Amino acid sequence: MDDIEAETNGEAIRMQELSEGKSPDLYFQDGRRCIDFILAWKMDDQHLQLHHVQRREVFEKNLEEEGLELEFEDNVESQLRFIKVHAPWEVLTRYAEILKLKMPMRELRGMDYEIMHPHAVVKEVEGWLSSCLRVFQLDEYLFPPQEKTFTATYSRDKEYLFNMKEDIFTSSMRSRIVDFILCRKHFRVETKACEMSFGVQKLLMDRTYDAAYPLHDGDLVSEGSIRHLLRTEWGSLRKLHKCQPLECIKDYYGVKISLYFAWLGFYTYMLIPASIVGLICFLYGCFSLYSNEPSEDICNQHLNITMCPICDHLCDFWHLEETCLHARITYLFDNPATLFFAIFMSFWSAMFLEFWKRYSAEISHQWDLTGFDIREEHPRPEYLARLSSMQEQRLNYVTKMLEPHVSFWKMKVPGLFISCISILLLISLALVAVMAVILYRMSMVAALSLHGDSYVTSYAMLITTTTAASINLCCILVFNQLYNRLATYLTELELPRTQSEFDDSLTLKIYLLQFVNYYASIFYIAFFKGSFIGYPGSYKRLFGFRQEECGPGGCLMELCIQLGIIMVGKQAMNTVLEMFWPIFFKWLQLIQLGVKEVASHLPSTRWGKDYKLVDFGTQGLFNEYCEMVLQFGFVTIFVAAFPLAPLFALINNIFEMRLDARKLLTYYRRxxxxxxxxxxxxYTILESVGKLAVLTNAFIIAFTSNFIPRIVYRMNVSPDDSLKGFLNHSLAYFNVSDFPPEYAPQVSGHSVCRYPDYREPYWREDKYNPTSMFWHVLAARLAFVVVFQNLVFGLINVIRWIIPDTPGKLKDKIRREAYLTNEIIMEQELLRSKTSRWTGAFGKWAGQGNDKDPLPTHRTQKPASPGGAGDFSSEIQYPRLHVMDKEDQAASHYYLFVCP
Structure with a gap:
């Protein structure tokens, strides 16, 4: 198809789109050329400075020399200037070759996909399942399934291999090609100016332009656009039960955004079995609540056990039955099903990652990403701006361009040193906040104990844990805002050259800071609280203060409350902020740009409406990924203490997908x-979290819960293999007279009190020393950790070995497609060779050709443009071959048209 034919077909397609309700604002004034990109700036004093004007003129001239077509639009009321950018067919095909885009190939007869027909029984089962799941499937009328076609990396000198049509370049592909050009065109005003003065991002940074963005294809309320279709079928809460239209999302937003929603959807679906198993384990604890003998011994007052004071000097003795509610709630999360659920979730995390790799391989094949390789990146505009004053430059071997030379010892090392020290200080700040909450918890417990009311005393542990977790959540949300800004600043100090280096460094910093921020208090309760406290006569102290103790049933209930409040509270707050932050930034942007007073005039055009939206930016998906990966940590690392975590995560993610889609479609530029x-x-972070989860769950079961002491008691102490008498056996005796005078309680009406530990009673010679039971329990705990982690890791490795990263059928399909693609190429090359020989012979017979050069090429000169990727001073135009339809291919000869 030549350029004239492509433009003619393209005009027909555009006229059809206009007749179907497409907005005329998506085209130039001639109604033919579509708008692929918008550049905007305002006529104020800053933008009218001489160097800004000259940069715009040079930049726009270079764009036109590259082949892009520009049209200028003024908005008198707001003094805004819009530049519409259109990429013609020749530019699209040229950069499709540069970007190594895959295009559909001409298919020959007999080259169809091989269809595997299942067995009749399998076919019947599949039909039954599809009818049952039809309510969750997309409407095929709105989202027709796309047929897989043979594709290959596009090359203009072999264009006869491809089925090139005007609509083959989607709007997302066109905007990507234009953005690639915009990011690499120079704006040097003087010949001696910095060679790295290129890219629209740098022009945006110095306010030469105010905005650069592709257009949405329509309004949210007007039918006939993909944006409206996605808003009603994807971004609506009424479509929660429907699958996501990933193909449509990919065509509209590109692979990067659609891959995030594919991952989020897959993660959400994988949470369904984890939620069901977690709910079953929780219900088991509810149904067997009153059959747990230790908690019933606490609630039944026939034991009459007096416990030692929980604070020094001021607190009085208390009775064990006051913690009845605490003991019963603890059993809901510390029962025999806890071990099973911890093992299940360890395998679940491994299965999730393995199945995602398989699903990702299928997506990569379906979206023509197989074999995709990241090209060499140019330096970041921010990197160049920080080094603009440097005189020393060196030649980049790959790009063959002069770049500022960054001294490793003089510039890199100081930035890395400042970054590391700052990260350590921020981590210390998070730990200080945890210590402050610990002091609050200790003070709150002592204050409630002094109240004297038995009702208040029984709820003291719950009140203290709940309020402390709420305060900790507030500190976490405040620190997160500080961490994000400081991490970005510290990453800039490290001078990362490319955007990929910047993203990786920033991701590691923020995730490390948020990991400490969210999990520090949870790790403290799980592994440190109540572990090294000593005994009543000789408590171990920190800064003169007595350390916190766990309840008689352990710290698992406090861990569960802390985990539940932080996880659920974080998700709720993030959901609210995600919906209101874009609205706030949109309002703030209008004020900063000075167009709020004329906002009523801007919606008259599509580019004016999109100008008021918020820029998505290069880090738009970072917060979304970070939030979900942190949630994955809550679901896996501490799931032994909170089996309902997968269920809460599932509920949150069901709404998260739709709210993220709605936010993206409504408040952000395309x-x-x-x-x-x-x-x-x-993925590397998720894999590391999954490995950490195996260790943490093993230690939680072994040291935080009472699972191991109960097993040891049943095997070595209990005469009937039950837990009868376990509570009394797990409490040691202490003589009140052994209290140090400075820590003794003021009111003492008791001579003996009890405390949870395995120590010799006060009437023995080796009083208060660990008993043999203590060492048996410790050995059993350590043995459990070793056996648990080795068994789980071993089985996980077996699972990874059994489940390949790429399905076998997919491998065969890829090989089959590669074979058929080669067959198509060879068949088309054979046709070309035959027709070339026939044409050469005909030309020689007619006296218009020769044997050496039957198909001459034509070299066309182009105006020289500034250097950089994509600049060509000359180009070879190869002949385009057009083979007749398949009905005419059966004839004895072919007609060849050579278009100059």
Whole structure:
């Protein structure tokens, strides 16, 4: 198809789109050329400075020399200037070759996909399942299934291999090609100016332009656009039960954004079995609550056990039955099903990662990402801006361009040193906040104990834990805002050259800071609280203060409350902020740009409406990924203490998908489509979290819960293999007279009190020393950790070995497609060779050709443009071959048309 034919077909397609309700604001004034990108700036004093005007003129001239077509639009009321950018067919095909885009190939007869027909029984079962799941499937009328076609990396000198049509370049592909050009065109005013003065991002940074963005294809309320279709079928809460239209999302937003929603949807679906098993384990604890003998011994007052004071000097003795509610709630999360659920979730995390790799491989094949490789990146505009004053430059071997030379010892090392020290200080700040909450908890317990009311005393532990977790959540949310800003600043000090280096460094910093921020208090309760406290006569103290103790049933209930409040509270707060932050930034942006007073005039055009929206930015998906990865940590690392975590995560994610979609469609400008092969460094983080989860769950079961002491008691102490008498056996005796005078309680009406530990009673010679039971329990705990982690890791490795990263059928399909693609290429090359020989012979017979050069090429000169990727001073135009339809291919000869 030549350029004239492509433009003619393109005009027909555009006229059809206009007749179907497409907005005329998506085209130039001639109604033919579509708008692929918008550049905007305002006529104020800053933008009218001489160097800004000259930069815009040079930049726009270079764009036109590259082949892009520009049209200028003025908005008198707001003094805004819009530049519409259109990429013609020749530019699209040229950069499709540069970007190594895959295009559909011409298919020959007999080259169809091989269809596997299942067995009749399997077919019947599949039909029954599809009818049952039809309510969750997309409407095929709105989202027709896309047929897989043979594709290959596009090359203009072999264009005869491809089925090139005007609509083959989607709007997302067109905007990506234009953005690639915009990011690499120079704006040097003087010949001696910095060679790295290029890219629209740098022009945006110095306010030469105010905005650069592709257009949405329509309004949210007007039918006939993909945006409206996605808003009603994808971004609506009424469609919660429907699958996501990933193909449509990919065509509109590109691979990077659609891959995030594919990962989020897959993660949400995988949470369904984890939620069901967790709910079953929780219900088991509810149904067997009153059959737990230790908690019943606490609630029944026939034991009449007096416990030692929980604070020094001021607190009085208390009775064990006051913690009846605490003991029963603890059993809900510390029962025999806890071990099973911890093992199940360890395997679940491994299965999730393995199945995601398989699903990701299928997506990569379906979206033509197989074999995709990241090209060499140019320096970041921020990197160049920080080094603009440097005189020393060196030649980049790959790009063959002069770049500022950054001294490792003089510039890199100081930035890395400042960054590391700052990270350590921020981590220390989070730990200080945890210590402050610990002091609050200790003071609160003592204050409630002094109240004297038995009702208040019985709820003291619950009140203290709940309020402390709420305060900790508030500190976490405040620190997160500080961490995000400081992490970005520290990453800039490290001078990362490319955007990928910047993203990876920033991701590790923020995740490390948020990991400490969210999990520090939880790790303290799980592994440190109540572990090294000593005994009543000789408590171990920190800064003169007595350390916190766990209740008689352990710290698992406090861990569960802390985990539940932080996890659920974080998700609720993030959901609210995600919906209101874009509205706030949109309002703030209008004020900063000075167009709020004329906002009523801007919606008259599509580019004016999109100008008021918030820029999505390069870090738009970072917060979304970080939130979900932190949630994955809550679901896996501490799931032994909170079996309902997967259920809360599932409920949150069901709404999260739709709210993220609605936010993206409603409040943000349309981002430039980007190609990625996977979710990047986030998979490595998920894999590390999964391995950490096995260790933490093993230690929680062994040291935080009472699972191991109960097993040891049943095996070595209990005469009937039951827990009868376990409570009394787990409490040691202490003589009140052994209290140090400075810590003795003021009111003492008791001579003996009890405390939870395995120590010799006061009437023995080796009083208060650990008993043999203590060492048996400790050995059993350590043995359990070793056996648990080795068994789980071993089985996980077996699972990874059994489940390949790429399904076998998919491998065969890829090989089959590669074979058929080669067959198509060879068949088309054979046809070309035959027709070339026939044409050469005909030309020689007619006296218009020769044997050596039957198909001459034509070299066309182009105006020289500034250097950089994509600049060509000359180009070879190869002949385009057009083969007749398949009915005419059966003839004895072919007609060849050579278009100059």
């Amino acid at each position: 981002p430039v489509a980007q190609r990625v092969i996977d979710i990047g460094i986030w």
